Amino acid sequence: MISHDQKAANRQGWRVAFASGLASYVDAGAIAGTGTALVILQGSLGLTPAQIGQLSGLLTVMIAFGALVGGRLGDRFGRRRIFLATLSIYFLAALALAVAPSIALLFVGLAVLGLAAGADLPVSMAMIAESAPENKRGKMVTFTHVLWMAGILGVIVISIFFGNAGTLGAQIIYGHLAAVALIAIALRWGIPESRLWNESQNNPVDEERLDLRSLRALFSPKLFPPLAATGLFYALVNIAANTNGQFSTYLFVNVAGVDVATASKLGLGILLLSVAGLFVMMRIVDGANRHRAFVFAAILALVGLAIPLVFGVNAITLVLMGVFGALGGAVAGEPMYKIWSQELFPTSHRSTAQGITIAFARLVAAGAALVTPLIISAGPALLFLFLFVASAAAYLIGIFWIFRMRKFLKNDDGLSATRTAPQNVAG
Template sequence: MTSPNISVEDVPLNRFHQLLTVRSGGGSFVDGYVLSIVGVALVQMAAGLSLNSFWQGMIAASALIGIFFGGFLGGWLTDRFGRKRVFFVGPILFMLASISQFWVESALVLFLLRFAIGIAVGIEYPVATSLLVEFLPKKNRGPRLATLTILWFAGAAFAYVIGDLILRHGGDESWRLVLASPVVIGAVLFVLRMGTPESPRWLLSKGRAAEAEAVIKQVYGNDFSLRNLPEEPKQKKLSFTSLLHSGYGKRMLFVAMFWTCSVIPVFAVYAFAPKVLAALNLKGDWASFGSVAITFLFVIGCIIATRLINSMGRRRMLIQSFAWSGMALLGLAAFHAGSEVLILTLFGAYALFIGGAQVLQLVYPNELFPTEIRAGAVGVGTSLSRVGAAVGTWLVPMALDSYGIAFTMYAAAIVTFIGLAFSIALAPETRSLNLQQAASLS
């Protein structure tokens, strides 16, 4: 990397990029862990705190409610005070709220602590992804952001493994250790993030050119300077509150709708897989095998999408993902009384094909908005999608009990096809564009 003419978006990946991927991806790993660990502890926790069904539901939903507020807050903080400072807010909140759960004695306090953890998760999405995307080379931007989705599932799987080990060997009060266990991961993440520089793009947006140039030289070498950083599109200064009145309102609508439509069925299916499979007449070993296989195929689908994101392109991948996963859900509705093999095949197809939409949740919002409002846009997408996830998760048991499995699967298919319609109408192609071109309205 010695050419004074090469753009920083065309350089090869270096050690800094690798480390920043770990630093940013650690937030997604913790996110998957902290959101899943409460389910591991639920039975023993409910007995220990004498929780009724109302409080069990509220505690399970508390983190999703926190994410709604955290997404808005994190986006505003990141755009206002910079990526570097806010990068440490999530790990600190993870540690404080997690360790406090060890001494919890009431449902209300546990709800508030889980709510605080949700706020931390909501903050993580805009700060970690915006910082990462603003340093990554163009050709690595999509795959690296998509990898964060895989890390979420890895964190969720790790939670089930660690939580089960603690419950097996920790005694009657081991649920407290289970809930407190994220403090270790939060501490590791905090240490890993020490020494992370500020985004030069954000520094430039605040008129701090000398500091931006110093970061560029630190990351890319002394032969690089501000001349190697592609210039931001010329436009009036943007604030996030004016976003919907600017040309970026259509992009925000697209991000909010496709993100929401892609997570509603996934969260509902993932949270209630055993109940849904039982409604599809899969019981015993078939149900156990099905739950594991579906989780595995969610991960495989995300991995395949990550590998194809540059060759296939963003727009085509999103449209194909919604179309084929929606067809799989229609199949589950139409053939809900079919054989075990057919049901698992259709369920597996849904898990596999939805991977494209899943990985693009963090790619599109980071590419479609300029530096000044990038984190805010990711925060809004995070918040609105979690509203959909919470509503969908809340409705699934009632829909199954009141209307049956066929209706529930048809409803999930309709939501998926709504996402498809918005994608066909609004999804742009950003694969070959640098970050400035992708964020430009011209």
């Protein structure tokens, strides 16, 4: 029987998970929305493939830089103050892009948009983990990826109706992101500061309290292994996810030969499968079957990437890749990274650690995004070979390093791996 206090804790946890998790919505919306908007604007603004690559890379670089800065500020000044400020900046940038898109404004607006989105991510993830009941922490953190998918869904729905409407379609995409950011600000306003963060700051004997010198602790033998492992895993697995998010419309339109609205309809079905996979992830993540599910999902994702590599790039192979990738990535992708990032770091360093790993992953993705349109022009098979190798390396890191990593961290805040998992692993 669930007590009244437990019910209240669950309600508050879900409230924080939704309001903070909207960071994932606006992050995904910025990536997928910009990918679609640039395809829409390539005609009216005369964008070249090189400029599309530069703008996509710029957005990803600024998300990386924002995560690095935001994670540090979140540990130093608190979760609440930072995630209200970052989302306010995001709102202004999205509004500017919606009002008057131009090549110059795209470069400035996407830089600010990426900075704000990136800064919000690690702080919001830490807030959710520190507010969730212990037996639902994995589920609530995973729920943020449902909101990430919802951000893509919002872009797809707009693209179905306005993808062929020219500049107006791009303006609506950014306008809806500004509206969601404003709603999130209102929802976050009533959320109190993280109790665990307050305790870590108010404890005068807490040696883990963050200052400039304590950043060195992240590179100590105690914390560097999980920092390196989660950073490498996320960087490698995110290359395929980020490429699909930014360039799926580009591939459908410029390689497979379908229009934006049709590409968006196909993407909608794939997205619904991703959401279904995430609900499966939410059921298993706090239990003992996490490892087996991860291995199975990794195989699915690799099969998906192999299909266009072996059979060529067309609408059918892109859809099949999306189906396998949607189901596999829901478990063996970014959602699992988010779980590991909460479990392997103490409160005083959690946001900073995530900021570093997110920044590293997004910088890697930015480098890939910068040259992706040129690689596609030279031969899309090269792109999918690269995505397959990078993803395979990520899954090997997850299976043979992170899942076998011993729980050597002090359990200072109750965010260690689920108690029902094997006792000698971190996953």
